[in-house]
Amino acid sequence: MNRIRSNLDRRTFLKAGATLGGAIIAAGMPLSQAIWAAEGKVLKARSYSDIDKLDPGFYQNAYNVDVMNCIYSKLTRYKPGSEWGWELEAAETVEQVDPTHIRFRLKKGLAFTGNHGELTAKDVKFSFERVIKHNSPVKGDWGPLDHVELEDDYTGVIVLKTPFVPLWNITLPYGCGHIVSEKAVMQATKDGGDFGMKPPAFSGPYVLADWKPNQYVQLARNPEWSGPKPGFDEIRILPIGDVKTAERAYQSGDIDFTDFSLDSLATFKKSPPENTKVEEKPSLYYVYIGMNTEHPNLKDINVRKAIQWAINVPQILDAAYSGQAEVATGMVAPGLVGHREKALVPPEGDIEKAKEFLAKAGVSDLTLTIDCLNENTFSTIAEVVQAQLAQIGITLQVNVQDSGSFWTIGMESEGSRWKDMQLIVQRFSMVPDPYYATCFFVRDQVGVWNWERFRSERFDELNAKAVTIDDPAERTKLYTEMQDLLEESGAYRFLTHEGSPVMYRTTKVDAAVRPDGRPLYLNFKPVSA
Amino acid sequence: MWLYLLRRVVLAVAIIVAAVMLLFFMIHAVPGDPAAVLLGPRATPEMKAQLHQQMGLDRPLLIQIAGFFAGLLHGDLGFDVFTQRPVADIVFEQLPYTIELILVSIAWAVIVAVPLGCYSAVRRNSVIDKLIGIMAVGTIAIPSFVMAIYALLIFSVGLGWLPAIGVGNGFSDRLVHLVLPALVVGIGWVGYVSRLVRASMLEILGENHIRMARSFGLSEKRIVARYALPLAILPTVTILGVGMAHLLSAAVFVEVVFARPGIGALTVKAVDSRNYPIVMGTVLVTTFLFVISTTLADLINAALDPRIREKL
Numbered sequence: 001m002n003r004i005r006s007n008l009d010r011r012t013f014l015k016a017g018a019t020l021g022g023a024i025i026a027a028g029m030p031l032s033q034a035i036w037a038a039e040g041k042v043l044k045a046r047s048y049s050d051i052d053k054l055d056p057g058f059y060q061n062a063y064n065v066d067v068m069n070c071i072y073s074k075l076t077r078y079k080p081g082s083e084w085g086w087e088l089e090a091a092e093t094v095e096q097v098d099p100t101h102i103r104f105r106l107k108k109g110l111a112f113t114g115n116h117g118e119l120t121a122k123d124v125k126f127s128f129e130r131v132i133k134h135n136s137p138v139k140g141d142w143g144p145l146d147h148v149e150l151e152d153d154y155t156g157v158i159v160l161k162t163p164f165v166p167l168w169n170i171t172l173p174y175g176c177g178h179i180v181s182e183k184a185v186m187q188a189t190k191d192g193g194d195f196g197m198k199p200p201a202f203s204g205p206y207v208l209a210d211w212k213p214n215q216y217v218q219l220a221r222n223p224e225w226s227g228p229k230p231g232f233d234e235i236r237i238l239p240i241g242d243v244k245t246a247e248r249a250y251q252s253g254d255i256d257f258t259d260f261s262l263d264s265l266a267t268f269k270k271s272p273p274e275n276t277k278v279e280e281k282p283s284l285y286y287v288y289i290g291m292n293t294e295h296p297n298l299k300d301i302n303v304r305k306a307i308q309w310a311i312n313v314p315q316i317l318d319a320a321y322s323g324q325a326e327v328a329t330g331m332v333a334p335g336l337v338g339h340r341e342k343a344l345v346p347p348e349g350d351i352e353k354a355k356e357f358l359a360k361a362g363v364s365d366l367t368l369t370i371d372c373l374n375e376n377t378f379s380t381i382a383e384v385v386q387a388q389l390a391q392i393g394i395t396l397q398v399n400v401q402d403s404g405s406f407w408t409i410g411m412e413s414e415g416s417r418w419k420d421m422q423l424i425v426q427r428f429s430m431v432p433d434p435y436y437a438t439c440f441f442v443r444d445q446v447g448v449w450n451w452e453r454f455r456s457e458r459f460d461e462l463n464a465k466a467v468t469i470d471d472p473a474e475r476t477k478l479y480t481e482m483q484d485l486l487e488e489s490g491a492y493r494f495l496t497h498e499g500s501p502v503m504y505r506t507t508k509v510d511a512a513v514r515p516d517g518r519p520l521y522l523n524f525k526p527v528s529a
Numbered sequence: 530m531w532l533y534l535l536r537r538v539v540l541a542v543a544i545i546v547a548a549v550m551l552l553f554f555m556i557h558a559v560p561g562d563p564a565a566v567l568l569g570p571r572a573t574p575e576m577k578a579q580l581h582q583q584m585g586l587d588r589p590l591l592i593q594i595a596g597f598f599a600g601l602l603h604g605d606l607g608f609d610v611f612t613q614r615p616v617a618d619i620v621f622e623q624l625p626y627t628i629e630l631i632l633v634s635i636a637w638a639v640i641v642a643v644p645l646g647c648y649s650a651v652r653r654n655s656v657i658d659k660l661i662g663i664m665a666v667g668t669i670a671i672p673s674f675v676m677a678i679y680a681l682l683i684f685s686v687g688l689g690w691l692p693a694i695g696v697g698n699g700f701s702d703r704l705v706h707l708v709l710p711a712l713v714v715g716i717g718w719v720g721y722v723s724r725l726v727r728a729s730m731l732e733i734l735g736e737n738h739i740r741m742a743r744s745f746g747l748s749e750k751r752i753v754a755r756y757a758l759p760l761a762i763l764p765t766v767t768i769l770g771v772g773m774a775h776l777l778s779a780a781v782f783v784e785v786v787f788a789r790p791g792i793g794a795l796t797v798k799a800v801d802s803r804n805y806p807i808v809m810g811t812v813l814v815t816t817f818l819f820v821i822s823t824t825l826a827d828l829i830n831a832a833l834d835p836r837i838r839e840k841l
Contacts, residue, residue, distance in 0.1 A: 052611060052612050053611070053612070060567070060568070135575070135576060135579075137568040137573075137576050194613065195613075196611075196612055196613030196614070197612050197613060197614065198613070212790070213619070213622060213623065213790060214623065214789075214790035214791075214794060214795070215695060215696060215790050216695070238694065238695060238788065239788070240694060240788040241785060241788065241794075241798075242785055242786065242788070244678075245681075245693070245694060245785070245786055245787070245788050246788075248681045248682065248685060248686055248693045248694075249685075249693040249694045249788065251685075251686040251693075252681075252685035252686050252689060252692065252693040253689065254685075254692055254693050254694050254695070255694075402561075402800075402801060403801045403802070404559075404560075404561030404562075404563075404800065404801055404802060404803040405559060405560045405561045407561075407562075407565050408560055408561055408562045408565050409560075411562070411565065413562075413574055413577065414560065414562050414565070415560065417560060448574070
């Protein structure tokens with residue numbers, strides 16, 4: 001492209017333009033695709049946001065981890081497919097020695113770029129311990145990590161203070177599990193702290209070749225990579241914030257893999273773009289209506305129960321998700337340990353029962369507020385709830401707020417707005433372990449992230465116990481009881497886990513995603529046209 | 530002239546200071562905490578306090594604003610704690626994309642609109658004048674984001690002629706990527722400027738010096754191009770200068786819809802996440818651009834009209 005630019009004059013440009021245009025039209029190739037056509041096997045995929053943190057020890061958000069998966073190694077990684085599971089990556093073996101000790105043995109020959117040497121157990125120790133040492137915002141992923149003991153250059157033992165089962169599901173195969181070079185990080189940061197957007201060395205199959213903020217992330221093959229080669233020579237991730245724009249970009253051929261909105265699912269299923277495979281994946285998000293149990297209007301559990309029973313979930317999903325989302329039974333999505341088979345309140349609710357609860361509370365002419373984010377889906381949810389509560393004589397005022405304001409409503413540290421909060425349309429993201437959801441509803445979190453101000457000693461006990469239990473069936477029992485406790489408090493009406501449909505061009509790529517639809521780029525394979 | 534320029538510079542500095550201070554107090558008046566957004570749900574109160582300290586948010590507002598202006602005197606727009614990058618780097622790497630979008634949009638709009646306006650004035654009440662009038666009102670009335678969506682559906686999805694997103698690499702690629710966004714931002718201005726030029730031209734064409742020129746037997750083309758247009762264009766130049774703010778706001782939508790980098794998209798994201806240093810940086814730069822463009826418009830007016838020049 002630079003050569004073209006340096007040789008370009010008006011005459012050349014017009015001549016080249018005419019020739020190129022003629023050739024493209026003759027070949028029947030859309031101009032937009034012709035422009036992006038590049039040498040080698042290039043994957044063009046959408047990300048819903050631009051990267052803003054490439055230090056795995058301080059990672060935030062899944063879109064950063066998608067890139068980290070390609071440029072760093074970790075002991076284990078998620079398996080693509082429809083069931084949650086992990087497989088070995090940089091580790092030759094990983095075994096649970098006892099509830100608080102995990103021994104790993106690294107594969108030999110994995111190297112860091114820039115002459116930073118071989119990836120050793122010392123780097124693993126450094127990478128894991130720095131998360132705790134530097135008080136990272138995501139140190140919770142490492143739970144009760146004490147230290148990592150070195151046995152030799154390739155073998156080490158992760159030592160925990162207390163058992164922590166989620167480590168297998170959300171720590172080792174995800175953000176905090178990535179391994180960085182001790183030597184490179186110490187050189188770059190002096191104290192081993194956050195290196196932000198400047199990775200000092202890479203250890204994965206790809207390197208960050210170029211990053212143009214808000215334009216693209218370009219990953220190229222790591223020439224020093226000695227492991228199995230991934231399919232694509234280059235991965236170009238384009239940040240497209242607006243999901244509808246992403247759909248248009250896919251349709252016009254600018255990208256070959258994207259997730260898309262649930263309200264477009266029916267359309268794309270019925271008439272997908274040419275050579276496109278549409279896959280429906282259940283997401284891990286959980287969406288619910290929360291109620292502030294300490295607000296004078298909602299202190300009476302009968303009022304809260306009246307609201308629970310007045311809410312008809314399928315009606316909400318029809319309006320807000322075009323009927324494409326499934327009803328949730330709790331906060332833990334299907335397919336995960338801890339998923340609850342059935343909610344206590346039926347999805348459709350019961351208006352008569354709701355009226356009975358309201359009568360029991362002795363309340364009439366009640367006016368409440370509901371806060372929601374300024375996104376179409378959430379304001380629609382709030383409006384449908386408004387109409388449903390009107391059926392039992394409750395007037396609901398909808399307060400739509402921007403994200404900066406919304407995400408501090410229930411925080412005591414941000415003033416006294418939490419006192420006025422009544423109902424809220426809430427949506428949280430998840431990683432594949434129920435601990436990640438339930439840990440926000442303990443008593444310590446009241447006024448922090450527990451905005452409903454739910455308090456239960458039994459819940460806290462179960463939450464602490466559940467992370468120490470290996471047996472999935474036993475864990476599920478505990479998490480089911482915890483979700484029952486939440487619902488019995490009247491403060492929660494679980495709505496949905498939404499969904500994350502993806503589509504990709506079958507003439508270009510054979511995509512590989514996690515059970516929740518997040519891309520695993522290393523497992524993507526090119527398809528020859 | 531030099532005194533005029535000096536006055537404008539002083540005024541420009543006052544406007545920038547006032548705009549930045551106004552915005553600073555406004556963004557701190559609305560609820561929201563960058564730490565909550567940037568650190569995510571698992572951040573402890575201690576971590577948030579640490580981030581507040583790093584961002585200087587633990588200091589009184591007046592000290593914060595004073596610190597911002599003190600940094601500005603040294604060419605320092607601040608530091609984005611989250612990405613660990615200077616704000617100036619972040620803002621100035623996005624700014625060229627917005628400027629190129631605005632300049633290309635204005636350029637094509639003026640190139641098309643001025644001849645249309647002249648033609649409408651010269652052929653007043655003709656069928657073509659009426660058609661141009663309908664087109665003008667139509668393009669002014671349709672919001673740019675609606676235009677953007679339909680342009681995408683027609684030219685990118687339907688016909689596949691033009692890319693839907695991004696800015697491209699290299700000159701020709703960037704040019705192709707600019708076509709749709711510039712079309713969308715500029716099209717409203719075609720209608721607006723053509724109406725403005727038509728109205729000004731009609732007024733000028735009825736003036737004594739034009740009648741005098743006609744009585745000397747000068748051709749109509751020469752009269753329009755040499756004597757009427759330079760005067761008729763003055764209101765357009767003024768409007769374009771002031772219109773910079775409008776173009777910047779149109780660019781916000783267009784950058785989001787076409788997934789283009791730019792100062793608009795950056796500001797929206799920064800406001801959403803309450804990333805105060807970035808918000809301050811973008812507002813400072815856009816205010817500066819606005820002041821520059823209005824000053825330039827005044828100077829161009831003075832260059833075109835001796836009457837204005839004499840008053841400077």
